[in-house]
Ligand SMILES: [Zn+2]
């Protein structure tokens with residue numbers, strides 16, 4: 001390095017050391033152009049966010065929402081591809097060169113919150129996680145980038161993706177048993193089907209429970225998780241006349257819950273372990289319940305902690321089954337891998353968010369969010385970016401009061417942040433994308449990733465009393 005290079009005359013941040021002033025000026029002009037176009041179409045973008053909010057559909061069943069996205073892509077002159085993992089929709093926007101491909105994602109699905117004011121009365125589906133704004137910000141990003149793609153040296157892969165939420169597990173496992181899908185959430189299924197082949201990095205923005213400030217939290221970690229479908233198989237008997245002839249599956253299940261709760265002290269704070277359950281058991285109060293079913297979700301910050309907590313939950317389930325002498329069936333499937341943000345990617349987005357909102361409105365690292373997302377899965381394969389925007393609502397997430405109240409903050413502003421970041425990645429020979437890939441560290445290949453996902457899966461049926469015989 002020459003003396004002049006080692007002592008730059010200006011005090012620009014490290015990201016710009018690699019970049020000639022002319023290229024910086026060109027990127028500034030491109031960013032101004034994408035933001036102007038997004039502002040021009042802001043009314044359309046917020047209208048999409050509202051329309052999807054009032055037409056919620058749960059994962060792998062997002063038919064109307066997928067049609068909306070396909071129609072908007074087609075209206076832009078793109079060639080949408082539909083039906084990926086059932087309902088996914090993708091379209092490509094080509095640059096003048098094809099050095100790297102950046103995926104811009106929006107999640108199609110809603111939750112089940114039947115008492116939500118915007119719930120579908122027939123299904124109980126409701127956008128209590130704000131994914132409606134993601135569909136709008138995906139389209140907004142596409143609108144902003146369209147006029148400048150011929151000055152970028154890579155491609156944008158626009159993708160509306162199904163089933164981020166891990167719900168309706170029974171229905172999904174039945175579809176899995178029928179061979180319709182392998183993974184119970186959308187992005188892993190899309191990876192398996194090759195939808196991310198040739199994609200180098202992926203970004204999205206999720207609306208979060210903040211009224212207006214911070215406008216954006218750029219980087220956050222999230223837990224990985226496993227789901228267990230558990231059945232206790234007992235023996236029915238008349239609950240009044242001969243209860244001693246029965247084996248009470250519901251009591252076995254409730255003992256197991258106590259044993260799971262007793263494990264909590266064994267989980268390290270740093271691993272952010274959460275174990276959640278829902279339980280149904282018995283058919284009529286006049287009979288000893290012959291069957292009890294439980295869904296268990298085990299979350300943790302690392303793959304190792306996920307496996308450790310899963311093993312402890314299995315022991316607790318066996319303890320309840322053993323005490324009551326009932327058979328135990330456990331079907332375990334991976335839901336999500338932990339999200340570990342890629343700092344070089346977040347640095348680019350942070351700079352753009354500061355430009356849009358001011359430094360006081362942007363949080364660079366927001367720590368652990370406790371919940372899970374299948375964006376974590378993509379992060380094992382490629383650099384990912386998963387910021388959280390304000391939504392105009394600070395009610396608890398996933399509850400009936402959470403909804404997108406400020407569609408500008410949740411859809412229009414994120415579209416600008418994403419389109420500006422795509423410019424940083426793909427302008428100047430896609431040098432920004434090359435740096436993010438080089439500095440984000442090693443990632444798994446698709447087969448290694450699929451092997452890791454499948455390593456969580458197990459299905460056992462056992463009679464704990466057999467162990468004592
Ligand atoms: Zn959610």
Ligand SMILES: [Zn+2]
Pocket residue numbers: 129130131164206
């Ligand atoms: Zn969500």
